[in-house]
Amino acid sequence: GEDVEQSLFLSVREGDSSVINCTYTDSSSTYLYWYKQEPGAGLQLLTYIFSNMDMKQDQRLTVLLNKKDKHLSLRIADTQTGDSAIYFCAEIPGGYQKVTFGTGTKLQVIP
Amino acid sequence: KAGVTQTPRYLIKTRGQQVTLSCSPISGHRSVSWYQQTPGQGLQFLFEYFSETQRNKGNFPGRFSGRQFSNSRSEMNVSTLELGDSALYLCASSQGNNEQFFGPGTRLTVL
Numbered sequence: 001g002e003d004v005e006q007s008l009f010l011s012v013r014e015g016d017s018s019v020i021n022c023t024y025t026d027s028s029s030t031y032l033y034w035y036k037q038e039p040g041a042g043l044q045l046l047t048y049i050f051s052n053m054d055m056k057q058d059q060r061l062t063v064l065l066n067k068k069d070k071h072l073s074l075r076i077a078d079t080q081t082g083d084s085a086i087y088f089c090a091e092i093p094g095g096y097q098k099v100t101f102g103t104g105t106k107l108q109v110i111p
Numbered sequence: 112k113a114g115v116t117q118t119p120r121y122l123i124k125t126r127g128q129q130v131t132l133s134c135s136p137i138s139g140h141r142s143v144s145w146y147q148q149t150p151g152q153g154l155q156f157l158f159e160y161f162s163e164t165q166r167n168k169g170n171f172p173g174r175f176s177g178r179q180f181s182n183s184r185s186e187m188n189v190s191t192l193e194l195g196d197s198a199l200y201l202c203a204s205s206q207g208n209n210e211q212f213f214g215p216g217t218r219l220t221v222l
Contacts (some may be wrong), residue, residue: 035213041215041216042115042201042213042214042215042216043201043203043213044213045210045211045212045213048210088154098144098156098159098167098169099144099146099156099203099211100156101146101153101154101155102153103153104153104154
């Protein structure tokens with residue numbers, strides 16, 4: 001099956017780190033993504049990780065992948081008010097272009 | 112490079128009508144995917160086109176159809192609109208390497 005689950009809401013204080021979690025069930029997924037959606041806007045690709053990697057760091061963003069548990073996380077260091085948005089994890093199973101998205105996590109950053 | 116563009120950005124229709132949405136991919140991208148985003152169902156995959164051929168299809172009724180032209184531009188059509196078709200329709204383009212770039216979406220309201 002192809003279910004991607006996320007917690008719905010996360011609230012953090014400005015300057016703290018945010019950790020957004022995601023679980024997926026399709027073991028054939030080769031790519032896992034994090035997207036950001038601001039109000040009234042489309043999706044912005046933040047970062048992605050290949051399934052044969054454990055970690056990827058890109059400036060303030062760190063992606064951790066536990067393939068055994070099918071768990072993906074996105075850590076945002078030094079969270080800013082501009083990071084307030086909905087974050088979606090997504091997977092593409094088996095090389096197809098059909099992306100399965102998680103339910104989205106709404107990140108609220110408190111000044 | 113210009114990003115993915117979608118027209119129109121907003122649309123209001125009544126039940127029973129049909130609608131056509133347009134998506135222009137990033138220059139050089141041959142794959143175009145369509146997604147429906149609603150508060151209740153989240154982001155759901157509609158279909159994907161590559162070189163004018165539908166490669167993948169989601170679980171939507173036959174009222175939802177699409178096509179792709181030789182210049183990679185794509186259109187999506189919904190016939191006999193229902194209230195539940197009100198959604199944000201997102202288009203994404205790709206070179207075929209699984210990295211998708213999203214447009215801003217078309218907000219369809221069905222009255």
